[in-house]
Amino acid sequence: MRVLRSAIDVRAWRAHARRVGLVPTMGALHAGHASLVDRAVAECDAALASIFVNPAQFAPHEDFASYPRREADDLALLEAHGCAAAFVPAVEEMYPPGDATRVHPGPVAEPLEGAARPGHFVGVATVVTKLFAIATPDVAFFGQKDFQQLRVLQTIARDLRIGVRVVGCPTVRDPDGLALSSRNAYLSADERTGALALSRGLFRARDRWAAGERDPERLRAAVRAEIAPPAALEYVSAADPVTLRELDAPSARAVVSLAARVGSTRLIDNVLLGMGVSELT
Ligand code: AMP
Secondary structure, three states: OEEEOOHHHHHHHHOOOOOEEEEEEOOOOOHHHHHHHHHHHHHOOEEEEEEOOOHHHOOOOOOOOOOOOOHHHHHHHHHHOOOOEEEOOOHHHHOOOOOOOOOOOOHHHOOOHHHHOOOHHHHHHHHHHHHHHHHOOOEEEEEHHHHHHHHHHHHHHHHOOOOOEEEEEOOOEOOOOOEOOHHHHHOOHHHHHHHHHHHHHHHHHHHHHHOOOOOHHHHHHHHHOOOOOOEEEEEEEEEOOOOOOEOOOOOOOEEEEEEEEEOOEEEEEEEEEOOOHHHOO
């Protein structure tokens, strides 16, 4: 596996690859990231993963400095899963001196995580647009776990006429239901047990949906009913999966999502109802 540190190196590598699948990550890789790499390997001629903890998507009070960094382990995982190359740039490579251009996504980035984390999606949109410009992938793979991020990036790729297909892949969970996340490493044993309330709540909403419930407020209530200390709900949403607009009437499809704090760790999760993530483009 090639380890590439600069945009120039990526372009030189890319010139010899045919159909490239890109998997952008912030490292501290787990089986969720590996599932995206597996898709890229299976569906493309060459898989390129990036590892970059993007300062622009963290607010000053957030966990940029403490975010887990494990480059050697991450490279070993990528190699074991058949990645052809890893792009691991320094901050100055992605944000050269004087860098000032930002990508501002539209309304799909406004509610939910966009409201809770002002500026977050400008940072995400900017860095992923740079990765698309550097690597010119044919396909890019993102997890359903960060559902709004997926929709923001699909919308940007379409609006900016970037010739990349942005594919959503199902959330990988531990056997007890907890969605895998690099931030799970922050949880104590008790907090991890408490964090199971998040997936329990979402699965309860999914069960209600399977039993025919379509009222968005009852779906939100099903989630709320499961959340108890040490988990503290920041928001629960039942929204349209394409626009992310909050539902105020029964709908044939919904994304039920939440953000919660467990101790000092902020976690997000969601379930998609009435459609599969691969149907979103
Ligand atoms: P991150 O490193 O957290 O920025 O995530 C990099 C990519 O992995 C994003 O597309 C995430 O949505 C995806 N991802 C993170 N956790 C999971 C998971 N549990 N299952 C599937 N994809 C995931």
